[in-house]
Amino acid sequence: MNADPTRSESGSVGDLGAQALADSRKLLLRAGDLHGRQLRNALADRTEAWLAARARTLGIDEGSGFAIVAIGSLGRRELVGYSDLDLILVHDDRYPDRLNEVADGLWYPIWDAGISLDHSVRSVPEAMKVAREDVTAALGLLDARYIAGDSDLAALMISSVRNLWRAEARTRLPELIEAAQQRWHRTGDIAHRAEPDIKNGRGGLRDVQLLDALALANLTDGLGALDPGRADSPLREAYDDLLAVRTELHTIAGRARDQVRAQDADEIAAALGVGDRFDLARTISRAARITSYAVDAGLRTARNAVGRKGLSRLRRAPIRSPLDEGVVAHGGEVALARTAIPGSDPGLLLRVAAASARHRLPMNGPVLTRLAAYSAAIPEPWSPEHLSDLLVLLASGHDLIGPVEALDATGLWERLLPEWAGVRDLPPRDAVHTWTVDRHLLETVAYASALTTSVSRPDLLLLGALVHDIGKGRGGDHSEIGAELADGVAARFGLWPDDRRTLVELVRHHLLLPRVVIRRDPTDPETVASVADRLGGDASLAELLGALAEADSRATGPGVWGEWKASQIRGLVGRVVGYLGGSEVSEPVPLEDRVMELARGPEFQVRVEPGDGPNMTVVTMVAPDAPGTLSKMTGVLALAGLQAQSATINAHDGLAMDTFVVMPRFGGPPDRQILRQRLIAAFDGSLDVTMALRDRAARRSAPVRVADAAVPVSRPTAPPRVQWLGRTDATSDGIGPVLLELRAVDDEGLLARVTAELQKLGADVEWAKIATMGATAVDTFCVRLADHSDSARAQITAAVLAVC
Structure with missing residues (x-):
């Protein structure tokens, strides 16, 4: 020896x-x-x-x-x-x-x-x-x-x-949590950083030590938090993996260092016998995910274990506040209603995740375990209802990341999007990217949610952001591979053929505009014509690509999206759309024969029929066509807790004949007789719909209190937008109707408030097309104005924006 x-x-x-x-x-x-x-x-x-x-x-x-x-x-x-x-x-x-x-x-x-x-x-x-x-x-x-x-x-x-x-x-628990959050803010998430700080970052070594400190005070479990009593618990294995990386990092760097840099990663991987730097990144990310999940659960357990003092001891136990069908808030977490049965409710998983993001509440751990064990698969292709719930989740800004991470940690996210396995924990190929590929996709969705009112198809923008890099890590051109994968995703989500094609092309060309503005003159007519030709003459696709380029750049890293790039891409999109003759203008939807038949019936009628999804309902209303009819109808629906997913607004023979596709948040289909009675009451003056909605909103304006923690309503980031699209069938005297388009984050009663403002300002709605795409409303109203002056339009615009 x-x-x-x-x-x-x-x-x-x-x-x-x-x-x-x-x-x-x-x-x-x-x-x-x-x-x-x-x-x-x-x-x-x-x-x-x-x-x-x-x-x-x-x-x-x-x-x-x-x-x-x-x-x-x-x-x-x-x-x-x-x-x-x-x-x-x-x-x-x-x-x-x-x-x-x-x-x-x-x-x-x-x-x-x-x-x-x-x-x-x-x-x-x-x-x-x-x-x-x-x-x-x-x-x-x-x-x-x-x-x-x-x-x-x-x-x-x-x-x-x-x-x-x-x-x-x-x-001292609040002080401890604040210190941890400040540390996380400085260092970021280990699981998704291209060059993570494995000691101080979120999901790192110090977080496990934090759990041990809480365990010492009997506030939670320590290293056995994910699987108490096992020496080889996932959390222990994760800690050992991170500690092994830190050990080799010091040795290879030749100095004290806790950030794994790209130039050291291959050597660390070789020393640990885990392959190359991409394998190492996945090892680190997996360990950090386990740790982050454990520390989230541990801190919630600690909060719940801390006793209340003073008068708060006299408060009743945490109540179960309904958030959605089968979903409640309980003890500061999203939980299942007592009547919820995951095995017979395929959409329950999506509603739980959407409620978590919308109300900024974590999902209860046992609920996730129950959903993972018993949740029914969503039938393919998905129904519009299931797709709508996914879009609500995606439209939640950065609040979507926590719920998706929790779903991914329990294997539930991959059930919804099997293609995700290919990009999970996948490190970027170049240093300009801050995040792993999977986190970059979520960051892109989060930034895209702030742009949903800038495009006519916010649903396709969010879906495109979610899958635009889904082809990475598979060899070859990730845009082409991603386009093929996106086609399968679109089919699974139940998109219409035209929308399916748009999503595929959105993924295929998501790098087109940034490359063009760098390599060619975006003001050159030949460049504009070339881009328009590449996009098959689709102005809507050009608009979507511009928004996706912005979201993608912002999600890449600091400095990638700046004033120069913004002006170049936005200018190019505007020129391409102009070259193609502008965006498509909405036209009225003809009345169906089955709706026309109602004209021969009583003056006030309500028909309730099943919709395409299990919780969707088609409500057709007939009432005298007069100023304010639409606001009364939509107000009656809002008072019944019904949110319009889409609608066609028409008139025939002196009657307003409006059809709404609604989705009740709770319970079964709406009661036809109650809707009809309220509609009649709204017309005879015994029910002031506007006042009733205002009182209802006032009652809901205060935060719901759950276990001493406020449950905030969703705080959208996309600003509302109003556009005047010009006259339609203008008469020789120049006073024909005009189109007003509203894009805004939808909420209960929005349509009723907007139409009430239009009535108040003398804008008579002749027909309308209403569409809610996830959390974003894109509503087009054909209105006849008493005053076509710029000041009158400005007044209407300001009033509509004020109620959004």
Whole structure:
């Protein structure tokens, strides 16, 4: 057996000076014989041996009134190549005249040897004071471990600090959570970063240590949080994987570093035997996902475990507040209603996720487990109702990321989108990208949600953002591969053939506009004609590509989307759309024969029929055609909790004959007789629909309280837009009707409020096409104006925007 070059003939490294310790550490790292836990143990053994020997030299022994205690990585025996030594010299105040001499004798040799040192000198009361005043210091002290000297004194300090933490952790939980959130804000998510900070990032080593601190106070589980009682729990494995990466990172970088940089990744992967840098990235991402999921669950458990004080103790137990059909808020989480049966309700999963994003509440862990075990598959092709619920989720901005991550952690997201497996944890190929491919797709969707009112097809924009890079990681041109995959996705989601083609072309050409503005003159008529030809003369596709280019760029990383790029792409889109003759103008939908038959019936009629989806209903209303009829009809529907997904508004023989496709949020189809009675009451004046809706909104304006936590309503980011599309069939006197298009985030009663404003300002609606695409309304009204002046239109525009 070869002699250990780090040891002298006379004994262990502990018998030598601090420089020998430093040299010993360097030789261990350069030799490359030890890896992982073996390397960490060897580094810790040599360091502790030297500290023990130095303690004896300084007279720090049993009963001396001095003790050396390690915290941080040495305290956990997780010392890696260039970790700081975090040491505390504990004293009992009996020998103040020796304190400086002992401290200097301990610290100066370490400094002189060039070893990074984080040190302090504390009495037991001083250690407790620091733990009480600084939550970060308190967490560090929980790792304290005796190294040398007075063991009773060290044990007293360690037990005192831990008992103090157990006593005060409940009151300090908000401070602890705030500190963690600030750290996450600085360092970001490990699971999705191209160059993650595996120690401090969200889902990193410090988060598991946070869980252990909460477990010490009996507020949650520690390393067994995902599978209590198992030494090989997923969380333990995730922690070990991240620790192994950090160990090799220090060795390869030759310095203290916690961010895995691209240039070191292949070497780290080789040392760990996990393949190349892309395999390493997936290993890190998988471990971080497990940790993030555990810390989210742990913090919720801790919050629920903290007792209420004062008058709050007298409050009733958390109530179950309905959020959607089969979905409730309970205890600050999204849960299932008692009557919900996942096995017989395929859309329940989507409604749970959409409610989580819309109300910014986490999904209950047992609910996710139940859905994973028993949720029924959504029949293919999806119904419009199921697609609508997915679009509501996608339109939630950055609030969609948490629910999707939770679904992905439990295998539920891949059931909805099997193609996701190919991009999960996939690192980017170039440094300009901040995120892994899967997170980049979600970030793109989030940015696209703010642009939904800038396009005529917000549903296709969101779906295109979700799958535009789905072809990456499969070899070949990811745009072409992605287009093929998008075709299958579109078929599964039940898109109409024309929409299916648009989604495919949106994925195929999602890089077209950015490339054109870099390589060619976007103002050149030949360039404009070439782009229009590439897009098959589809002005709507050009519009979608412009919005997707913006969302994609913003989601890529800082500085990718700027003023120059914005002006170039937006200008090119405008010129292409103009070259193609502008966007398509809506026209009235002819009345169906079955609706025309109602003209021969009573003056007020309501027909209720099943729709395409299990919870969709078609409501046809007939009433005298007069100013305000549409606002009364839509108000009656809103009061019944019915949100119009689409509608056709027409008149015939003095009657308004309007058909609405509605989706009740709760319960079964609406009662036809109740709708008819309310419609009649709205016309005879006994029911003021506008006032009733205003009172209803006032009652709902305050946040719903669930377990002392407010449940906010959705806060949309897409601004409402009103466009005047010009006259239709204008007469010779120039006073024909005009088209007004509204694009806005939909909510209950929006259509009723808008039509009431139009009536109030003398804009008579002759016909309308109403469409709600997920969470975005794209409504076109053909109105006859009493005043066609610019000021009159501006007044109408301002009034409509004010009620959105």
